[in-house]
Amino acid sequence: MQMTGAQALVKSLEHGGVEVIFGLPGGAILPVYDPIIDSSIRHVLVRHEQGAGHMAEGYAHVTGRPGVAMVTSGPGATNIVTPLADAYMDSIPLVCITGQVSSSAIGTDAFQEADITGITMGVTKHNWLITDANEIPRVIAEAFHVATTGRPGPVLVDVPKDVANATMEWYWPEEVDLPGYRPAAAPDPAAVEAAAELISSASRPVIYAGGGILKSRATEALLELAELTSTPVVTTLMARGAFPDSHPLCLGMPGMHGSYGAVTAMQQADLLVALGSRFDDRVTGNLAAFAPGAKVVHVDIDAAEIGKVRRPDVGIVADCRLAIEALSGSLRARGDLRTSRLAPWLEQVARWKEELPYTYDRGAADGTSPATTDRRLPGRPPLLKPQFVLETLRDATPPDTVLVSGVGQHQMWASQFWRFERPYSWVNSGGLGTMGFSVPAAIGAKVGRPEATVWAVDGDGCFQMTAQELVTASVERIPVKIAILNNGYLGMVRQWQHMFYEERYSEVYLSPDLPDYVGWAEAMGCVGMRVETAEEVLPAIEKANQVDDRPVVIDFRTDAMEQVFPMVPAGASNDDIVVHPSQTAALEKARSRS
């Protein structure tokens, strides 16, 4: 069957099982947009290409399927570089199609020409510049294969306009042939035995679970391994939901703003079982002082992660789920797991968790409310505590809610104060820390899981970076809900200036009133609400939960003075964790014991 390259491209996407494309057309990609009219694939027209990329990410996060974005050449393509970099850091499968100027114009500084394969080489798993229409089905098949197998990641396919217009004979490749691409799968049995040996002899083990657990669909395997061996589990920022927070073995998030129990258990462990995690500097703190007494078992599908940061005693290059299942099998075969050996450790870990939980100033004897601080702006009620807003939101949303977040203080509070019980219920930008992620990512998540309630917790700073995508959401009837924790500041930066720059606040003030978030939300076709008092918090959330035909934005007026605790200052040892001021006595007690 003869068809144009453009038709072949859309047909290839259909063959790849694509159900939705997030994109925005322009000159170079025009030929490809024509057959989209006749395609079964839904197209969501964004207002900025960055939005398309983050929507595709949000979609991929919650579905496990690759997100697809399509943009034009030049500025369209450069606008999507940030989401590609974000997806690369967090191993999110994305397929991005970019238009390119015609082959004969490449290299001439033609109108809207940008060397997007060159620009994105360092932020994609691989990219292709198609030079012949006959390559299209083959390259698209390869692109999906590379994006979704091994360690997932973003790929980009650049399609010159003349290639899209040329005719070709349709085919669909049954197999891909990439001689240099052989992702790992099954673990080496000898390494599994060596790891099982370390696990069965450890007396202070911790499972350090990362995003790879979710990527490899290994949450059940993880639960089984943890219970089988009675090993406490920490879940990194990328792995929140990979192990239920309510489980007695769950210690929550490690790292710079992690729980005291998670951070300290890792520091004092004699064995870290790293599963799909990568010893990120936000987790390890000062590397030289990180978990000094721990042996390390490191499982990752990416061989380059093994030993990149911390040299393991046993490295296993494999799919996480297969490796964990093999580990459980080997441990079970050993029969005697003697978990009584771990009793003192489990007791100690449980005490840390109990005595030093996440906390905030929940109200004092002087009668101040647990919901608000005693500070207020002139002529206004006392400011809300952001943690109170999050706890209320957590308790008022259905159990299958997907929580999305921006980047900043609100992100850390969201991770800390939410209770993650299910996998794929948390969507955030971990590795790149991209402000502006949450609004479009929430939209993509809602497209992927229309039956789920999708809430985004956003900062006022982040919201202003990509809020225009709420127009997309209104037009496309994608009813996401956005809770802005409006502290009038680039709060996280303010916190660093507070702690490390003698409270010299340089360029972090935003104003809580400008823009008028309610007016802005309404102008974009959303329901807009403003919440200033504690009494209004729950009713507003309940009202938002009822809205199902358009997006909702709630502007929560929160106190800028609130700081995220605990905190390990950048570059410091995790042993020097700073806890909430109300916990200094508890900290002393815990330290004197261990």
Add this chain to the structure above:
Amino acid sequence: MTTARRQVPRHHLLSVLVENKAGVLARVSGLFSRRGYNIFSLAVAPTDDEAFSRITIVVDVESAPLEQIIAQLDKLVNVVEISELHPDEAREAELLLVTVAADAAERAQVIQLVGVFGGRILDVSHGEITAMLAGAPGSLDDFEELMRPYGIVELQRTGRVALPRLDVSADRGLRVAEGA
């Protein structure tokens, strides 16, 4: 791309078989700069199979452990196979072109030295001589040192290429790309 320093153990030789596709050299060199790995020398050439090229890279392992460099390289989709060639198990060769200042009085000495090293004289003028020398990198280093006193006007080296030695079985090179 090369300097005249003698090889020290922190340099390792990687022979990288890549698909002969547009941009593959940019992917490899981009990886090195992005991750802060130092390249001591790099040479690319087609192989007998036109679908593949071979990149011979001498890496400086003070910037990162060799195994990390290999693992990152191996992630590039166009990289098919990586072998580390241990200097004792490899035949290495490099090409050097040099123009040295040599007046009539020095000319004979320079020509003699080129002959001793098995090089060739390419050009002679009243004050300068251009010579070419191919061989093991170490002997090129020696030759360069001996030319220096005459005054090197210009010097270029290609970076080394290598093949496994035949007296050591050819598959002794570490084959890391397979399946790992």
